[in-house]
Amino acid sequence: MKKKILIIGGGLSGIYLGYLLKKEGFSIKIVEANDRIGGRIYTKNSHTTNVELGATWLWRYNPELLKVCSSLDISLFEQNMNGDALFEAMRTSAPQRFQVPKNQEISYRIVGGTFEILNKLKATFTEDELELNQKVIQIDDKETSLKVTTETSSFIADFVISTIPPQVLVNSVHFSSDLDSGFKQIANNTHTWMKDSVKFALVYKTPFWKEKGLSGVGFSNVGPFTEMYDHSDFENTHFALMGFLNSSLANETREYREEKVNEQLFKFFGEDGKKYLSYEEKIWNEDRLVNYKNDRFITPHFNNGHAIYQQEFLNGKLIVAGSETSPKYGGYMEGAIYRGNQVLEQLKNKFL
Ligand SMILES: Cc1cc2nc3c(=O)[nH]c(=O)nc-3n(C[C@H](O)[C@H](O)[C@H](O)COP(=O)(O)OP(=O)(O)OC[C@H]3O[C@@H](n4cnc5c(N)ncnc54)[C@H](O)[C@@H]3O)c2cc1C
Incomplete structure (x- = not known):
């Protein structure tokens, strides 16, 4: 049985991960809140x-x-x-x-x-594998799977990868089971580059x-x-x-x-x-999909690539990825790719 992987966020991290995982034979779906893919890549x-x-x-x-x-x-x-x-x-x-x-x-x-990278990567997806206007609001742990609820639909997946900038994730998505408090604290203090x-x-x-x-x-x-x-x-x-x-x-x-x-x-x-x-x-x-607005100053790149992002959450069914979680070049496009490659290896070891 192909493992069903749901990727939250259609920025460079999400689109690249979808491309890599599909190539490895996983069943993928990417849900993006915006009416366009790209996130912080925005060629107009x-x-x-x-x-x-x-x-x-x-x-x-x-x-x-x-x-x-x-x-x-x-x-x-x-x-x-x-x-x-x-x-x-x-x-x-x-x-x-x-x-x-x-x-x-x-x-x-x-x-x-810059959008050319996304154009080429997304050319490999079927219409069903990438959905726009799907803002995730809740994630429920269903023991052997996760239920991801958006403003208009819900999806069941064996494994979920979030690529939402960590600070935005913990302040905009509700988790039915408590997330590790150490993780929440680090994520809430992780700087989002160029926000x-x-x-x-x-x-x-x-x-x-x-x-x-x-x-x-x-x-x-x-x-x-x-x-x-x-x-x-x-x-x-x-x-x-x-x-x-x-x-x-x-x-x-x-x-x-x-x-x-x-x-x-x-x-x-x-x-x-x-x-x-x-x-x-x-x-x-x-942009509420990139920047969680509060008055607290966070030093640029603070907590980018923190070791806690190497862990899995919700009983081994959730990985938090995205450029800011990359141990190298956190915040940059290079970080999104580096972390994508790392997550691919992690999932290959786990499932293949
Ligand atoms: C102005 C600016 C200039 C930059 N210049 C450079 C540069 O020159 N070189 C460089 O290397 N990097 C640069 N960067 C950084 C680079 O854009 C990022 O490192 C990279 O695009 C991050 O990709 P990502 O997918 O990890 O995150 P994002 O691009 O932030 O993608 C996250 C995605 O998640 C989506 N999302 C958020 N919440 C939800 C939700 N609840 N449900 C579903 N989807 C959701 C967002 O809409 C977004 O599409 C720049 C960034 C900005 C803003």
């Missing part, structure tokens, strides 16, 4: 240009992720850093040009957008910054954007800038943020900066 098409409102870069020191990309025939290209960068030190002075030192670690992007970030992207008709000898890189002590990069595509046919806004602006309206970005663009690039075709943003702090 805007004015026919793909912009990343979530994860963007990978690096040479991401061996597991690079292996996955290579096995899926996914191509990478270097983040464009050619040309001068701009730095705005003070409100009262114009941004200064400077050269970014050449010995920086190279960041790579994925041709077609407070505010990302923005601007699509342009032409890469006017390149014509001025600029790389599109901008840093600012003033804001609203604190850092910004060229975000044009590999083919160099679609042009964009992308960066991060000061997270204190999360409480303002979209109109206010765009107006302030517009003013800052004028300071950086003159009239050209203001001539964008579209403005996109994502306030991750507001």
Whole structure:
């Protein structure tokens, strides 16, 4: 009998695990609360240009992720850093040009957008194996199986893997049998990477910054954007800038943020900066599927990869996975892949 594995969450961790486990012959189902897969990978098409409102870069020191990309025939290209960068030190002075030192670690992007990884992985699923709009609210221990209840359905599985960020899991899903109190305490204090970030992207008709000898890189002590990069595509046919806004602006309206970005663009690039075709943003702090909102500060990466995540719960029927549970590169895409490989080995040893 094929073991039935239910995976909660259709981010990189959930989709990768579904792909791996299906390949090993397990019966899988992935339930995702949102109306899209990807979680913190969010490639949005805007004015026919793909912009990343979530994860963007990978690096040479991401061996597991690079292996996955290579096995899926996914191509990478270097983040464009050619040309001068701009730095705005003070409100009262114009941004200064400077050269970014050449010995920086190279960041790579994925041709077609980060979502390409998910596109390729999910191509192996049948319609029945991945369900959207299924927000899990409760998990009941039924001795030999687990019952997973969503807002509209319920599912029975031999084994469940949660890939919800641990802090969100213990604050949004109800467990009929008490979870280990040590686990709950650690999960509630596990930092979720980038949960407070505010990302923005601007699509342009032409890469006017390149014509001025600029790389599109901008840093600012003033804001609203604190850092910004060229975000044009590999083919160099679609042009964009992308960066991060000061997270204190999360409480303002979209109109206010765009107006302030517009003013800052004028300071950086003159009239050209203001001539964008579209403005996109994502306030991750507001996303209840990623961020459990409370006022407690948790140091970035705190408890990521804690040893407790190596345990199984609910009498050996639940594993808590997801990037933040990875002993290596917790919080990053590499962590999601590393932990996925680890869980695969654990389940192979257990069931095969
Ligand atoms: C703005 C930003 C920039 C980033 N930049 C980079 C980068 O450049 N490089 C890099 O390596 N990493 C980056 N990251 C981190 C990277 O995105 C994550 O490490 C990775 O995507 C995590 O995948 P995951 O599947 O573990 O978690 P998630 O992507 O958080 O997936 C969890 C999934 O669970 C779903 N879910 C939540 N609650 C429920 C529920 N109750 N029922 C069902 N489903 C539920 C969510 O909707 C989500 O789809 C960035 C993240 C952000 C937000």
